[in-house]
Amino acid sequence: MPNRYAGTEEDRAALDAYVKLWRAAHAVEVAANRHLATYGLTVSQFAVLEALYHLGPLSQRQLSDKILRSSGNLTMVIDNLERDVLVSRERVPTDRRVMRVTLTPTGQELIGRVLPEHVAGIREIFALLPPDDVTTLADLTRALGLAVAQRDSSDR
Template sequence: MSHAPAYGWQRDDQTHLVFIGAVLGLLWATSAPLTFCADKTWPARPFLSLYAVNCPHLTGRLTMSNRFNGTTEEKQALDAYIKLWRASYAVESRANRHLGDHGLTISQFAVLEALYHLGPLSQRQISQKILRSSGNLTLVIDNLERDGLVGRQRAPHDRRVTIVSLTEQGAALIAQILPQHVRGIQDLFAVLEPEELAQFAALSRKLGLALRDEPRS
């Protein structure tokens, strides 16, 4: 089963995922530890003491401040980075909040949505589409198969490759969820005028593709 992408998840355009993945990846790789409540700290490489995250029991308001005393260019870059991270955090949280009502995690929904729009895929292809490591994806697919939402079979041309596809139950579930998901995303971006939204999308794509194509050291 294959359907035309309703948004984002296209074969040659992964702007939304690159944007979110780049932001969260940069944060994890370069930020100082993020402290959640009194006893929750995310380990990270020591870099800049820029972030103060106050989140009583992970339900409070996220706050950040930039106290780095650097050049104008450095401050502008850090200010943009902080605002980008805060926006991506808020958007991802709000856009995916409803998935719990259907017993799905964000990763499980991403797999179902990719299969719904692109048809059967190998696990490696799914990993590339939704920007998840193959190791983590194995457990996600295991749970989806356990719940009767996807099936797996060996590829005829290469028995080492496993092809994942939607079951009828999985296709029905994603078809039910997707319209609500898209409406929710549309509502989130309603604060922007159409011209602002187009500019935001273009800038996000430019940044995301530049980071994706940058050679790793």
């Protein structure tokens, strides 16, 4: 049984790049977020806290767009953060359909403790590569992401 896709050389090159990108992204995500369990946080909960910390209060829709999570999943994440008194929700007076999510003082204090450790962990991961490779990686992944987004928006 062959262990390689029998398509064209271009097919195999694209699949090889995709698999390597996915595996590397997964390995980096696992390593970068391992410490969150120490604080009782999931990756999605951390993403919400981090977005609110840097951007201020946001609607659930804005948070969903910012952290790339579905609104259904985000509702449960915010429910759990609210239960733990890390965020609060309030209706926007000018549009009662919209819920604004805000960090509580407890949430502010927690993300203030977690974020420096998170950044240090990411820096440690990328220190495994030479600085020029990190720059090249950032440039290539940005270019790929923008090209896919542009293609997808023109397909609509």
